[in-house]
Amino acid sequence: MARVRVTLKPTVNDPEGITIAKALGRLGFESVDQVRSGKYFEITLDEDSEPRARRQVGEMCDKLLANPVIERYSFDLEGA
Amino acid sequence: MARVRVTLKPTVNDPEGITIAKALGRLGFESVDQVRSGKYFEITLDEDSEPRARRQVGEMCDKLLANPVIERYSFDLEGA
Numbered sequence: 001m002a003r004v005r006v007t008l009k010p011t012v013n014d015p016e017g018i019t020i021a022k023a024l025g026r027l028g029f030e031s032v033d034q035v036r037s038g039k040y041f042e043i044t045l046d047e048d049s050e051p052r053a054r055r056q057v058g059e060m061c062d063k064l065l066a067n068p069v070i071e072r073y074s075f076d077l078e079g080a
Numbered sequence: 081m082a083r084v085r086v087t088l089k090p091t092v093n094d095p096e097g098i099t100i101a102k103a104l105g106r107l108g109f110e111s112v113d114q115v116r117s118g119k120y121f122e123i124t125l126d127e128d129s130e131p132r133a134r135r136q137v138g139e140m141c142d143k144l145l146a147n148p149v150i151e152r153y154s155f156d157l158e159g160a
């Protein structure tokens with residue numbers, strides 16, 4: 001399984017994250033400095049080769065899961 | 081920093097994930113079995129104590145970031 005995280009680039013404004021940070025502050029979580037919001041995908045793959053799985057998931061991110069103009073991604077592979 | 085992942089519980093239908101899995105199949109990624117979609121948050125905390133940070137992030141998830149009826153969450157802490 002691939003666990004993919006897609007986040008906005010640091011220079012891109014993140015109104016959802018800002019809103020959540022403010023809401024957490026109002027709930028009493030005063031230690032919160034910043035929140036950045038993003039997307040998360042768990043992809044189950046039928047692929048035995050770890051290098052091939054890694055290359056495929058990178059291509060999935062480039063082609064569909066992330067918008068390269070404003071987002072960046074990272075992922076881990078788990079299992080076979 | 082806390083890296084929080086919020087996903088739908090396994091029994092909850094995930095139309096976004098199903099749509100993404102189909103789209104990946106159409107793009108030629110035939111090894112994709114299943115996609116589950118979720119949310120991802122990076123929370124920067126001003127908290128030196130790791131146990132306190134862990135407790136606070138758990139409370140943030142319970143109170144705001146996740147809907148306990150249909151979602152579950154997990155997180156890692158990084159740094160101080």
